Amino acid sequence: MVDNKYISVIGLEVHVELKTKSKMFCGCSADYFGNEPNTHVCPVCLGLPGALPVPNKKAIEWCVMIGLAFNCKIPLVSKFDRKNYFYPDLPKGYQISQYGEPFCVNGYVILNSFQDLGREANKMPKQVRHDREKKIRIRRVHMEEDTAKLIHQSGVQNFDKGYSLIDFNRSGVPLVEIVTEPDFESTYQVVQYLKKLQQIVRYLNVSNADMEKGEMRLEPNISLRLTTVKNKALISKLPSYKVEVKNINSFRFVEKAINYEIERQRKILESAKTPIQETRGWDEKRQITVAQRVKEEANEYRYFPEPDIPPIRFTQDQIRQLTDQIPELPDHRSLRFQKGYDLSTYNSQILVKEKSTANYFEEAVRVNQKSKIKNQKYVDIKSIANWIINKKVDINTILPAQLIQTIIASSQSTAFEEIELKKIVKQVILDNPKAVRDYKKGKENAVMFLVGQTMKKMPKGIDANLVKKNLEKELSTLSLRGSVS
Amino acid sequence: MDLNQLTIIQAKEGLKRKKFSALELTKACLKRIKNIDPKINAFVTVIEDIALANAKEADGLPTNGQDLPLLGIPISIKDNFCTQGIRTTASSRVLGDFIPPYDATVVRKLKDAGMVLLGKTNMDAWAHGSSTETSDYGITKNPWNTDFLPGGSSGGAAASVAADETIAGIGSETAGSIRQPAAWCGVVGLKPTYGRVSRYGVVAMASSLDSPGPITKTVEDSALILQVLAGKDYFDATTSAKEAPNYLKNLNKPINGIKIGVSDDYFESVNIEVKEKVMDAIKMLEKLGAKIKNVKLFSPKYAIAVYTILQRSEVSSNLARYDGIRYGNDRSYFGDEAKRRIMLGTYALSAGYYDQYYNKAQKVRTLIVRDFEKAFKDVDVIVAPTSPSTALPVGSSKNNPMFGEITDVLVEPSSIAGLPGINIPCGFSKEGLPVGMQIISPQFREELMLNVAYKYEQRAEWYRIKPKL
Numbered sequence: 001m002v003d004n005k006y007i008s009v010i011g012l013e014v015h016v017e018l019k020t021k022s023k024m025f026c027g028c029s030a031d032y033f034g035n036e037p038n039t040h041v042c043p044v045c046l047g048l049p050g051a052l053p054v055p056n057k058k059a060i061e062w063c064v065m066i067g068l069a070f071n072c073k074i075p076l077v078s079k080f081d082r083k084n085y086f087y088p089d090l091p092k093g094y095q096i097s098q099y100g101e102p103f104c105v106n107g108y109v110i111l112n113s114f115q116d117l118g119r120e121a122n123k124m125p126k127q128v129r130h131d132r133e134k135k136i137r138i139r140r141v142h143m144e145e146d147t148a149k150l151i152h153q154s155g156v157q158n159f160d161k162g163y164s165l166i167d168f169n170r171s172g173v174p175l176v177e178i179v180t181e182p183d184f185e186s187t188y189q190v191v192q193y194l195k196k197l198q199q200i201v202r203y204l205n206v207s208n209a210d211m212e213k214g215e216m217r218l219e220p221n222i223s224l225r226l227t228t229v230k231n232k233a234l235i236s237k238l239p240s241y242k243v244e245v246k247n248i249n250s251f252r253f254v255e256k257a258i259n260y261e262i263e264r265q266r267k268i269l270e271s272a273k274t275p276i277q278e279t280r281g282w283d284e285k286r287q288i289t290v291a292q293r294v295k296e297e298a299n300e301y302r303y304f305p306e307p308d309i310p311p312i313r314f315t316q317d318q319i320r321q322l323t324d325q326i327p328e329l330p331d332h333r334s335l336r337f338q339k340g341y342d343l344s345t346y347n348s349q350i351l352v353k354e355k356s357t358a359n360y361f362e363e364a365v366r367v368n369q370k371s372k373i374k375n376q377k378y379v380d381i382k383s384i385a386n387w388i389i390n391k392k393v394d395i396n397t398i399l400p401a402q403l404i405q406t407i408i409a410s411s412q413s414t415a416f417e418e419i420e421l422k423k424i425v426k427q428v429i430l431d432n433p434k435a436v437r438d439y440k441k442g443k444e445n446a447v448m449f450l451v452g453q454t455m456k457k458m459p460k461g462i463d464a465n466l467v468k469k470n471l472e473k474e475l476s477t478l479s480l481r482g483s484v485s
Numbered sequence: 486m487d488l489n490q491l492t493i494i495q496a497k498e499g500l501k502r503k504k505f506s507a508l509e510l511t512k513a514c515l516k517r518i519k520n521i522d523p524k525i526n527a528f529v530t531v532i533e534d535i536a537l538a539n540a541k542e543a544d545g546l547p548t549n550g551q552d553l554p555l556l557g558i559p560i561s562i563k564d565n566f567c568t569q570g571i572r573t574t575a576s577s578r579v580l581g582d583f584i585p586p587y588d589a590t591v592v593r594k595l596k597d598a599g600m601v602l603l604g605k606t607n608m609d610a611w612a613h614g615s616s617t618e619t620s621d622y623g624i625t626k627n628p629w630n631t632d633f634l635p636g637g638s639s640g641g642a643a644a645s646v647a648a649d650e651t652i653a654g655i656g657s658e659t660a661g662s663i664r665q666p667a668a669w670c671g672v673v674g675l676k677p678t679y680g681r682v683s684r685y686g687v688v689a690m691a692s693s694l695d696s697p698g699p700i701t702k703t704v705e706d707s708a709l710i711l712q713v714l715a716g717k718d719y720f721d722a723t724t725s726a727k728e729a730p731n732y733l734k735n736l737n738k739p740i741n742g743i744k745i746g747v748s749d750d751y752f753e754s755v756n757i758e759v760k761e762k763v764m765d766a767i768k769m770l771e772k773l774g775a776k777i778k779n780v781k782l783f784s785p786k787y788a789i790a791v792y793t794i795l796q797r798s799e800v801s802s803n804l805a806r807y808d809g810i811r812y813g814n815d816r817s818y819f820g821d822e823a824k825r826r827i828m829l830g831t832y833a834l835s836a837g838y839y840d841q842y843y844n845k846a847q848k849v850r851t852l853i854v855r856d857f858e859k860a861f862k863d864v865d866v867i868v869a870p871t872s873p874s875t876a877l878p879v880g881s882s883k884n885n886p887m888f889g890e891i892t893d894v895l896v897e898p899s900s901i902a903g904l905p906g907i908n909i910p911c912g913f914s915k916e917g918l919p920v921g922m923q924i925i926s927p928q929f930r931e932e933l934m935l936n937v938a939y940k941y942e943q944r945a946e947w948y949r950i951k952p953k954l
Contacts, residue, residue, distance in 0.1 A: 043567075043587050043686075047806045049580065050567045050589055050686040054722045084802055084834070093805020166810070302834035304843060307692035307799060309722050 006224040006266050009239055010190060010258065011182035014197060015175045015217040016066070016207045017146065018059050023172035024145045025053030025096060032169035033213055045172035047091025052308050055080070059174040060103065060143060060312065062206040064322050066176055067104025067141040069200050069329060076314050078103050080143075080306040088166055089147040097177075099303040101311075102142035109136050111192045134189055137181040146173040176207075182221065182242075187258045190220065194254065199330050203355050211251050218248050222261050224269055241277040245289055248282045257282040261289050333358055341365065341381045350389050357395060361388055364400035371404065379407045418470075421458065425470050428453045429478070439475060447471055488513035490649045490951065493558055493706040500557050507557025510652070511540035511601050514559045518603070518650045521954050525626045525635075527645040529564045530572050531604035539601040546599075554713055556599030561651040563642045564605035565612055565688040566697070568592050571602075575688040576620040577610040579807050579818040589686020590718045591655060591697050598713045603651050607641030611804070612657065612690040613822045614638050615665055615889035616882040621820060624879060627670060628952040629918055633876040636666030637889075642700045643670040648954055653710060654700040659690045660792050660900035661872075661893035663698050667908040668871035668921020671947070673938070674700045675707045676896075678928045679903035680725040682711075683718035689803040691796040692723075694900055703948055704909065704939040708732040711931060730932050736939040741774030743937060746864030750784040751895055756874040762912035762920040763870045766941060770868070773940050780860045780867065783853060788897040789890050791853065794833050794846040795901070801830025825886060854902045857927075866934050867925040869895055871908045875918035899925045907931075909938045910947040919947075 023030045026044035043051040064074055081099035111134040148171040153162035178197065184190050198209040198216060209216040223239035243265065248257045265275045280289040328336075330352045337348040337358075352358045364384050372378040387393060387407055398406075428450055429436055439446035447468060454467050488510050491499065499505050515533055522528055536559065543557035562568065565575040567585035569592075574580045588596065595602075609619040617625040617640025625640040627633040628648035635644040639656030643666035646654045656663045658676040667674025675698045682697045689695060699710035715729035747767060752760055771777050804827055809815030819827075833842035860867065872892060882888040890897070899906050904925055911922040926934040942948065 043585075046811060048567075048585065048587070048812070049573070049575070049583070049688045049806070050565075050585070050684075052685050052689075052721050052723075054720060082802055084805060086805065086808070088808075088810055091806060091811065093808065094802055300836055302802075302831065302836075302839070304798065304802070304834055304839070307723075 005227050005229075006269065007227055007236075008185055008187075008262055009182045009223045009225045009242075010184035010187075011221045011242075012178075012180045012184065012190065012193065013219040013221070014178045014194070015219075016178065016197075016201055016209055017215040018062055018174040018176060018207050019215075020056055020059050020062070020174055022056060024056050024059055024143070024174035025172055028172065030173045032173060035169055037165070037167035037169060040169045041171070045091070046168055047093075047171075053096055053306075055309055055312070056174060061322055062204070063103050063141060063143045063174075063176045064314075064319070065204055065326055066178070066201060066206065067107060068319075068323055069204060069326055070104070070107040070109055070138045070141060070178070072104035072107030072138060072141055074104055074314065074319050075101065076316075077101065077311055079311040080309045081303045082306050083144075084302045087147070088164070089150050089171070091148065091168065091171055095144060095147065096306055096309070097144035098142035102140045103312075104141035105139070107138035107141070109138065109193065109196060110134070111136060111189055111196065134183075134185075134192075136183045136189075136193055139179045139181050141176060141178050144175050144177060146170050146175050182223075184220075187255045187262075190258060191251075191254055194218065194251070199353065203327060203329055205327075205355075211249065214249070218254065220245050220248075220258055220261075222258060222265065223275075224262065224265050226269065241275055243275060243277065243289075244279040246279060246281050246292070247284075249284070253282065253284060256287060257289065260287070264289065327355070330355075330358075337361075341385070343382065343385055347385050347389060351385060357388065360395040360400060361385065364388075364403050367401045368404050377408050379404060379411065383407055383411075417459075417462065421454075421462070421467065421470055422474075424454055424457050425467075425474050428457070429471075429474060436475065436478065440478070447475070450475075487517070487649070489517045489559075489652070491652060492702045492948075493555070493653050493709055494703070496558055496652050497556075507540040507543040507601060508537065510557065511536050511559050511603070514603055514651055517648070521628075521648055522650060524631055524954065525628055525644050525648055526623045527606055527625050527635075527641040527648065527650060528561070528604045529574055529576060529607050529620075529622045529641070532571055532602060535571070536601050536603050543599055543601060553597075553599035554709060555595060558600055559603045559652050560595060560600045561603050561606045561642060561645045561654040562592065562595075563608055563639050563654070563656045565608060565657060565690075566592055566605075566655065567686040567688070568602065568605065571605065573605065573688075574622070575611050576608045576617075576622050577818070577820065577823070578621045578814060579809075579816070580688075580813045581818070583813050585686075587686065589697075590683035590720060591714055592686065594713055595655070606639070606645050606654060606656075608662075609638035609640070609822075609889075610820050611688070611800075611823050612638040612659060612662055613800070613826055613889075614882060615661060615892045616877075617641060617644075617666070618879070618882045619820060619822045626879070627876045627918075628954055629671065629876070630916070633878055633918065634669065634881060636669035636872070636876060636892075638662040638666075639674070639700060640666045640670075643667050643672055643674065646670070646672045646700050646702060647952060649951065653702070653706055655697065655710075656700045657687055657690075657695055657697045658896075658900065659694045659696075659796060661889070661896040663696075663700060664871050664896050664906055664908040664921070664923055665893055667700055668910075668923075669876035669919065671910045671913075671919030671921070671950075671952075672700055672702060672908075673704055673707050673910075673942075674698070674908040675711060675931070675935075676900070676906050677711060677715065677931060678725075678905045680723050681729070681905070681929065681931070682714045683716075683721040683724050685718055685720035689799075691799040692803060693799060694792075694796060694903075696900075704907075704935060704942045705733070705736060707907065708736060708935050708939075711935075715931075725929065727929050732932055732935055735932060735936055737943075738936055739774060740770070740937055740940050743775045743866070743933075744864040745770055745775045745777050745937070746780035746860055746867040747777055748780050748782040748860075748867065748869065750782060751869035753784070754873055755870050755895075756914075758914045759870050759872070759874060759920050762914075763868075763922045766911035766922050766945070767868055769944060770937065770941055773944060775937070778864050780864055782860055782867075783856050783898065785894050785898050787849070788853060788901055789894055791846045791849045792893075792897045792901055793829075793887075793890055794842050795850065797826045797830035798833045798843050798846075799830070801827045801834065822886075850901050853898055857899070857902045857904060857925075861927045865926070866937055867899075868937075869923055869925070871895060871921035871923040875914045875916070875920055896923065904928060905931045905934060907934050907938050909942055911941075911945065912947065913950075
């Protein structure tokens with residue numbers, strides 16, 4: 001029996017815009033978003049005659065740090081290359097990028113790692129834990145410059161009528177390109193990876209990686225691999241094509257776009273044809289991918305070493321210094337929270353999601369610890385975590401020390417509130433015998449009426465769920481006739 | 486002597502002694518330009534008003550404490566250097582009325598040194614040539630005989646200096662574009678080590694070869710300008726952080742014991758008269774105390790293929806920005822020579838051809854670099870003819886696409902290796918056309934070749950002879 005199955009083969013190219021002060025090859029401000037067009041420009045990023053590129057040292061250091069965070073090797077010699085092609089948004093007629101000798105190579109990132117599972121992972125059999133880990137190999141991390149921004153008259157590129165405007169504020173802004181091997185097997189993995197990538201570059205504080213602002217751009221290449229089970233043997237053929245998808249500009253559409261493309265290719269393959277190797281664009285309005293009007297694969301980039309920029313040489317010492325500058329990354333921090341503070345995997349992950357939250361939490365713990373040592377009032381760490389997670393504490397306005405005080409105060413008032421609440425609940429039950437009877441007969445909604453009545457009599461801000469719990473508890477002690485036992 | 490015939494050193498002396506003013510000096514040059522530039526067409530743009538204003542300003546500056554090296558000195562600059570607010574064309578109609586919003590670093594340094602800018606000089610369009618015949622603004626004629634070419638691509642600069650339209654000029658060399666027109670026009674042309682002088686603001690021809698440099702009437706003038714221009718520039722990542730030595734200090738040092746290398750290959754296929762004059766000059770150097778040694782170098786003809794491939798590859802990329810969208814005219818304005826170079830360069834970089842052309846040329850380039858390094862273990866400088874012939878007649882470059890590469894054969898190897906070289910006049914042919922001799926020294930050792938050049942020049946005194954225009 002022949003059973004065909006298509007497995008997705010997906011590789012990702014992600015561009016991350018660095019938030020350096022100045023551009024990649026000139027001193028213009030790199031902070032272009034929302035500014036008056038063509039106000040952050042100079043001869044270099046405008047591609048004027050005679051202008052020359054001078055590399056931004058900080059940008060290169062940050063690129064190396066990204067590579068290190070992705071477990072890459074950093075070759076001691078690397079260089080820039082010219083990628084030659086024509087487009088109105090490319091003022092020099094070539095983009096300065098890296099081809100043969102990029103800054104970082106051969107790294108990896110682990111998705112769904114046992115670190116995410118926390119200590120629960122230790123209870124799992126080794127094989128199961130291994131299967132739940134997905135290693136994504138990083139082929140390279142390199143630097144290049146961004147192009148200018150084209151603004152089309154009617155919002156759609158239209159060569160026939162009207163005109164297009166070019167804003168060079170973005171021309172020359174530093175971009176880091178992170179390329180994976182085609183290791184992804186599902187859209188879920190892709191989203192996990194993107195979230196992780198975004199988190200890492202934010203932790204490194206090298207980019208805001210906001211997809212909607214174009215600070216993080218995604219280009220998946222997608223193909224399907226046919227696996228056949230023939231006489232109980234698994235045969236798998238490598239795909240003979242791949243399709244690149246561009247223009248996915250928001251996180252919400254990543255899954256949709258890739259799934260659409262997978263479906264499109266599957267239909268073609270199932271009709272015994274092969275999808276064309278091409279570049280397609282994601283059409284947000286129609287929610288489909290479309291063949292690009294200009295065939296990009298016709299481009300031949302004629303890469304050659306950039307003669308205006310000498311090769312970059314690192315010493316081992318410099319690489320070590322950059323490694324030292326990398327802050328504790330989220331995976332490691334989450335594990336440390338689980339081990340050190342006895343928090344659950346879930347809660348740890350929420351706390352480390354943003355570095356500022358994690359920092360705030362640990363500062364609060366430190367303050368709390370000080371109080372404990374001084375024999376002053378303190379709280380248990382789990383409640384600090386719970387408050388930050390559940391009560392949406394504004395970490396920008398409430399100091400960690402204040403938070404501790406608030407928790408202390410509320411635990412006292414909570415006790416006080418509970419006593420008061422129990423009194424009122426009893427009274428409300430007495431005052432509303434019909435509602436109580438309805439509830440006992442099975443009308444669940446009746447309790448909500450009682451909650452309302454109770455809350456009217458309680459101070460504002462009391463937790464409705466708490467009220468409901470207390471009522472249900474009290475009601476359960478009553479017999480069907482509704483009298484207090 | 487008319488004021489415009491002075492050298493920089495003589496002009497500075499005169500200004501200091503208040504024998505004349507900067508304004509008078511500038512007016513003399515402008516008058517000369519008016520008179521004879523219609524005959525030789527060395528200038529694309531003459532900025533009379535600005536020049537006079539600059540000269541007046543120079544005269545008005547207090548003399549004490551103000552030791553600007555070029556204060557009040559009129560200078561001509563090749564039209565591939567961006568000059569803020571002043572039309573810059575690279576002698577191509579593509580850049581027809583391009584007015585740069587910024588100054589090249591070289592221009593800024595000269596301004597800071599107090600120069601008076603007379604105007605921009607003619608060149609082969611985009612520096613693609615060794616004749617100045619490919620200019621879109623007319624041919625420049627050789628001041629020694631207007632039926633002959635001045636050489637190129639800095640033909641206008643060399644002619645303006647030889648004809649005393651200016652006190653000194655600035656050119657650029659990729660492979661021969663300073664030395665060769667200097668030889669054909671009988672003036673001093675210095676190509677510095679690649680990376681010694683900033684390329685920022687110079688219309689790029691071949692990025693790994695372009696070297697801006699002075700074209701002057703004497704060696705001392707050349708050293709003076711090099712001193713102003715040399716040094717690291719933060720706008721050019723390929724400039725060297727090596728500090729520039731004092732180029733003027735040891736010009737007159739005796740050259741006893743200096744080892745001068747002479748290579749037989751550099752005299753092959755050279756015009757008899759050129760060979761004679763250069764050999765005479767070498768004999769004179771020997772009389773001055775230098776030791777003449779025979780060195781074995783690669784035949785310069787191997788450099789032709791290397792240079793052709795590398796230069797045209799870089800050119801094909803460097804010209805890509807001239808799309809007419811942001812400035813200048815569109816690509817249809819490119820001349821035939823530019824188009825030829827773009828096509829060949831694009832081909833040499835294409836997939837499937839990169840390895841056998843561009844990559845291979847770079848490998849041979851390394852061999853040439855090492856060949857010179859080896860030679861310089863045995864000798865201090867190398868002397869050779871600059872050009873295989875004297876100036877060729879007008880029209881010689883037409884229908885001859887490899888004209889430049891063949892006339893520049895003797896300077897290509899040193900250019901490819903990034904070495905500095907200087908041309909000094911060493912005589913005249915029977916026809917009365919100048920013969921030039923080049924001295925090449927190791928990287929960043931310009932002071933060596935300046936020393937040898939100065940000693941020869943002071944003994945031979947060819948600078949005393951001027952063209953009759």
